[in-house]
Amino acid sequence: MKKGFIFDLDGVIVDTAKYHYLAWKNLANSLGFEFTEEQNELFKGVSRVRSLDILLELGNYTAGQEQKDGWLIQKNEEYLTYIEGMDASEILSDVPRVLDFLLEKQQGVVLGSASKNARPILKRVDLFDKFHDIVDGNDVTAAKPDPEVFLIGAEKLQIDPENCIVFEDSIAGVKAANAAGMISIGIGKKEVLHEANYVFLDFTEISTSFLEQLIAGEK
Numbered sequence: 001m002k003k004g005f006i007f008d009l010d011g012v013i014v015d016t017a018k019y020h021y022l023a024w025k026n027l028a029n030s031l032g033f034e035f036t037e038e039q040n041e042l043f044k045g046v047s048r049v050r051s052l053d054i055l056l057e058l059g060n061y062t063a064g065q066e067q068k069d070g071w072l073i074q075k076n077e078e079y080l081t082y083i084e085g086m087d088a089s090e091i092l093s094d095v096p097r098v099l100d101f102l103l104e105k106q107q108g109v110v111l112g113s114a115s116k117n118a119r120p121i122l123k124r125v126d127l128f129d130k131f132h133d134i135v136d137g138n139d140v141t142a143a144k145p146d147p148e149v150f151l152i153g154a155e156k157l158q159i160d161p162e163n164c165i166v167f168e169d170s171i172a173g174v175k176a177a178n179a180a181g182m183i184s185i186g187i188g189k190k191e192v193l194h195e196a197n198y199v200f201l202d203f204t205e206i207s208t209s210f211l212e213q214l215i216a217g218e219k
Contacts, residue, residue, distance in 0.1 A: 003215050004159035005102050006150055006177075007131075009113035011044065011169030012187050014090050014125055016115070019082035023075045024055055033059035041192075045170030047114055047143040048072055076117075083117060086124045094203035099130045101211055108132055108157035112149045112166070114140075132157060144172040147180035154180070165214055171195065183214070 010016045021040045028035035039058055043051045052072055056063060063071075102109050109131050111118055116137035122128040133156040135149050142148045154161045166177035169187045174196045177184035185200065186193030193199045200206050 002107060002159065002163075003217075004108040004110065004154055004157040004164035006110050006112040006153045006164055006166045006182070008045075008166075008168045008170070008173050009111060009115050009118050009121065009136075012167050013092065013095055013111075013127065014086070014121060015092060016083060016086075016090075016121060017044070019079055020051075022082065023078040024051065026078060027071060027075050028055060028059060031059060031061055033061065035059075045114060045144045045168070045172030045176075047137065048076065048116070050143060080117065083121055083124065086121065088125050088127075091125050091127065092202060094206070096127070096130075098203050098206060098211065099127070101208060103130065105211075105215060107215060108159050110153040110157055111135065112153040113137070114143060114149065144170070145175035145179060147176045150177055150180040150182060154182075163217075168196070169193075 007013055010020070020043065021037060024040065024043070025035045035055065035058065042054055046054070049072065052068055099109060111122070111131050111134045113135070114137050115121070118134055118136035119128070122131070122134070135152045135156065139152060140149045150164065150166055151161060154164045161181045164182040165185060166173070166182050167185050167187055168174050168177060171192060174184045174186055174193055178195065184196040185198045186196030187200060187202060190199045
């Protein structure tokens with residue numbers, strides 16, 4: 001009955017998306033164009049390098065690789081200054097309840113995130129020890145919707161992909177989970193995450209009985 005539960009980080013465990021947005025917005029403004037919260041939705045589940053390319057496309061701005069590399073460093077350094085102030089108060093509602101329940105039931109729990117800052121963030125919000133292992137942007141070569149990050153997570157847990165459940169807030173992440181042959185659970189709006197097997201607005205909507213049914217393979 002042991003299953004593997006794989007959690008994305010940004011928008012699922014903590015809301016660091018707002019800090020990414022601020023850093024990208026400041027970069028766009030410095031280059032002379034605006035970057036809106038609506039446009040920021042395009043960045044969900046996307047690598048830092050690809051995010052910069054999208055940003056420049058939105059601003060109709062061209063640059064050489066050396067400039068791009070400098071902006072990537074600049075953006076990340078600004079983002080890191082934001083997350084240095086994070087604490088447990090920034091954990092999204094009911095995430096600890098769900099993690100504690102899965103650990104109590106001796107299920108496999110792993111993080112699967114595109115973020116290269118996943119480990120320091122989890123340590124700052126005091127959730128690092130809730131995960132059996134972590135797969136982040138330092139461990140993968142292909143970004144979501146490629147399923148690599150989740151397949152590595154399943155491998156680390158030594159659990160077959162078909163016995164894994166993924167929690168994601170981005171359509172790219174949902175597509176990656178589906179491509180891996182895993183059960184996909186969207187955290188967010190149904191109209192955005194309609195390709196997921198199940199969608200909940202947040203973890204407060206996920207009942208203990210639902211988790212038990214996932215463990216038992218009844219869902």
